[in-house]
Amino acid sequence: MDKRRLCIALAAAAMLSGCSFAPVYHAPPARVPTTFKESGPWQLARPADRVPRDAWWSVYRDPVLDHLETQVAAANPDVAAAMARHDEAMAFLSQTRSGLFPTIGAEASVERQRQSDNRPLRGAGQPSAYGVNTVDVGIAYDLDLWGKIRNEVAAGRAAMQASEADLESVRLSLQANLASAYFNLRGLDAQQQLLDDTIDTYQRALTLTLSRHAGGIASDLDVSRAQTQLDIARASADDIAARRALYEHAIASLTGAPASDFTLAAATDSAYLPSIPTGVPAALLQRRPDIAAAERRVAQANAQIGVAKAAFFPDISLGLDGGYQSDTLSPWLMAPNEIWSVGPSLVFTLFDGGRRAAMTDEARAKLAENGAEYKATVLLAFQQVEDNLAQLHHLGDEAARQNEALIAAQRTLTLSMSRYRDGVVSYLDVVTAQTTELDTQIAALNLNTRRLLASVRLIEALGGGWSSEGAQSPPGVQANQARIQALKAHVGSETG
Template structure:
């Protein structure tokens, strides 16, 4: 008994073994501060707080909030990502079952005939007879080298990565919706600008027609006024066409057919949220795509352990217990019972290089996952820098464009007054009105781009920017 006890102790001790390398997340140098600057100075390290899942509320628009809630409930792509996550969890559960003994029950009532020419058949054996069998079978892999445990660890990590994929899909869809909504809001403002211009151009055309009929203005002035009005109408039609496309895309995101989905023109202009002057680069660590990439590195590391364990003997325990009769009698009677118990050992001898190739594949997949992780981090830093720089530069451009709008509107007023006084021809009026309209539309386009850059910055940081000073 003593040798068996020692073998059992050794087996239990070996169950703590693992062939996987000690895991360490790939290292990459994050900037202590971003190169681009906010109006309050450079970004620097600060204490990270939890981000708000409803990050779009910084735009203070109730309709945007309602649309985001509809997206969470009805978007089919999000439903597909959720189903993929559920499947990953179920697969991890399948792998985890390998840590436990597997017990199965079977029953086999048979009526069968044996061949008259069966070798070694006894003369008194019947040709047709019954055979009833019922029993239990047990198998348990001792997992001395950690193969199953590493499979479980890899499966759990993949399930965690799938959860992060779900969060990344949710964040991406929310970004698409917010970006489209910002575009729609900007197009609504463009419509207002063009509608006001159409009113002005219509009045100017009537004034020119009256002057033409009174032989004060030339026919060229009249045709210029008509052309200007028609061109503004064409621009309004183009804006409406763009708005239709944005509206249809929003309907798709919230799970509604474009044929029935409709959003009325917004009466509220969105404001660009204020970006804190101190944001830590560690905010990137909560990005779900980065978290998913890190979990896949961990899973690949565990799979190296699985591949290495295949080189070693696989020990398992097997057992059988049951009863068998020839058609009658008690299956549980002592004379009808059968049982078996013993170890099973599998040891690879020659496999043509398969195990070596499996291990090399596992190591290469680890390097691939690590490189992908580093790529994700670099992409995240670039996205933050891009959107931060856009916010800064677009703000300066908007301020300059606002000055251009003010000057163009003043010029338009002067030109119209001078035309009514007969001091200039209508070409000066057309030029001034066209410049004023173009400046207003450019300013609105810049504001839309600022809002979209702010959405991009929020998402690049994983959803929001709650931070506090150390």
């Protein structure tokens, strides 16, 4: 009969060990369009322009940018901080996992004690002073019948996975910021080259006007206008230099270098503008690290509900303790001195003033909050993709019109200078044509920079370097332990 009861008890314990009060987890539903509205027929599909998941910046075919981007992960302190937060989450997960295993402890003590002569119920033959020498080994194991520890482990695992995605998100954001600063700087380099050429042209025009003035052909007003044009161009060149310095300093900080020690040589090569395939909208839910992090935090909050609910039930643990105790050191470890205890213990809170109920309500509210934040992140992701697709689309159309305007402005300037040399028009016509032509050229350069920036933002909105390769984790997350370990090794080699 005793064996039957024991079997029933063990079976019941095994069944209860699978119990969990966490709700069945489902990723929050989000409306996902079938296609991107702004990726209409204007976008060309070129297989050679496929955006790589790693080193996505290589699509711009700029060796200097490639070199700078590799320094972001290795030297940027924000990446190091995100990596440390990931390590914290992994350590916390290891802490919670330890609760799934028995705790084994050992104790040894050699004491000399004295009891009061007037201790209540003291026997007449008991000595006042005596020795207590103990060696003891104990094992304790929480049965986790209600799933508290298992849900804590699930929450810790989800938090660790969220920290992985956060690390990827920080890297992607910094890489995109670097690419944007770099293209802004190169755009200013092109403008600086344009202004240097313009200053030379204006200087020659001023020389021509002064010659004509000396010959009595041109007026003082023409000379003043030519001088004004030249001075304005020089002032614009100084402004370009000041703005460029700010982007150069930003690039230095992003790559982990002091701004005072960093210099980036000017270059005017036109950057390659790639065609960026967007893929299907549903892929954003897997490609974007911020969406993955938000989804994992929903899973974490869901598991915390199970932890909070388990507090309403008794905490049952098994204990086994054994050793030796004697009033003398020798003989000590002998059978007559043996002590042991074995059996379950139960701890149950009868009244806490509503604390457990409040913690459960808090966990449910946290789940609702994280679910809403997940949906907001998904909506923002689709908005960012559509925004930058629209930018690329309409800026492309604008660039075509701007090129036509630039051709017309250059022709107008050529005609104005020719007519001025022939004495048909005043220098005011030349100044007007020069101003229009310079403004149109600067607008064209700015437009090219804006298109590059929009392409960077589109790649970032699509998930950038977020890898979909590796082992499949719970919904919405891809395991990236190998990549993170490789990143740590790379950072260690750089800092060493």
